[in-house]
Amino acid sequence: MIETIGLTKKYGSFYALQDLNLTVEDGTVFGFVGANGAGKSTTFSILATLLQPTAGDAFINGLSITKNAHEVRKQIGYMPDFFGVYDQLKANEYLDFYGASYGLKPKEREQLIPQLLELVNLSQKRYEYVDLLSRGMKQRLCLARALIHDPKVLILDEPASGLDPRARVEMREILKELKSMGKTILISSHILPELAEMCDSIGVIDAGKLIAQGSVSEIQAKLQSEKVLRIKVAGETAPIAKFFENDPLVSQIAEKPEKNLVEFLYRGSEEDQMILLHKAIMQQLPILSFAEEETDLEDVFMAITKGAETP
Incomplete structure (x- = not known):
């Protein structure tokens, strides 16, 4: 489990991180969302015991990062957003070096390295020099390095940054x-x-402060005081738009005749939506579909941080 209590990092009068309190339960995936400079990498560097906090503390499986840093490092696998690789080493030699650094015996490393390379889909590149690998392959090799000592906790800072779509899919899998x-x-x-399907919860950080935390659905629910309804019609959109604009809970109607769509903001409840649809059906309007537009995590992030101060 990961827990932070009042975690703060200050440079002069500037707060890179301010009073961060969050909990990540065992066996779960926590997604940390924030713009560049929001405080994500600062948080991860502190959790990885590479940076001392100005105030507060954090605990990895019950161990304090400030008092038990050496023990914490045995519990975590850390993958920074920018990492280096040793170009003159082959992939298996690279992992062998880090395995030895963690005190693994030669026999253990000999058995473990092929398994790690298979996990990150690099078995066929075992004897390739690291500098000949693509960026995506280097990312996966760095992930294998973070796993060499079988840590219980993984701290991954932008693991898919700069990857092409195929490499992103491979990383997600x-x-x-x-x-x-x-x-x-x-x-x-x-x-x-x-990654939304695999994140059990997310936290949104902005200007060093955690401004929202919870499951994706919980945060979406808080934001959706106004929902976007999308109506697909058979025929002209103008009569449909005219019908819906008379409802007091409807605003900002937009027609997309080329796609036979009418969209608008709706402030009502799900029961209100049912009543509205029933009225439209009673008027025999040619509606093919009536649906609420789903909000993804990018929409969530933009909505939560809208108007927030930047450092």
């Missing part, structure tokens, strides 16, 4: 596999919409 293995994963990413 690997993270799903790690979740199924019971790993606790704290991950930040600008492509969280693609």
Whole structure:
């Protein structure tokens, strides 16, 4: 489990992180959302014991990062947003070096390295020099490095940054596999919409402060005082738009005749939606579909941080 209590990092009068309190339960995936400079990497560096907090503390499986840093490092696998690789080493040699650094015996490393390379889909690149690997392959190799000592907790800072669509899919599948293995994963990413299905909860950070936390559905529910309803029609859109604009709970109607769509903001409840649809059906309007537009994590982030101060 990961827990932070009043975690703060200050540089002079500037707060890179301010009074961060969050909990990530065992075996869950927590998505950390925030713009560049919001405080994600600062948080991860502190949790990885690479940076001392100005105030507060954090605990990894009950161990304090400030008092038990050496023990904490045995519990975590950390993958920074910018990482280095040793170009003159082959992939298996690279992992062997880090395995030895963690005190693994030669026999253990010999058995473990092929398994890790298979997990990150790099078995066929075992004897390739690291500098000849693509960016996506280097990312996966770095993830294998973070797993070399079988940590219970993974702290992954932008693991899919700069990857092409295929490499992103491969990374997502690997993270799903790690979740199924019971790993606790704290991950930040600008492509969280693609990872929404595997995130048990998310936190939104802005200007060093955690401004929202909860499951994706909980945060979406808080934001959706106004919902976007999308109506697909058979025929002209103008009569449909005219009908709906008379409802007091409807605003900002937009017609898309080329797609036979009418969209608008709706302030009513689900019961109100049922009543509205029933009225439309009674008027025999040619409606093919009547649906609420889903809000993804990018919409959530933009809505929550709208108007927030930036450092």
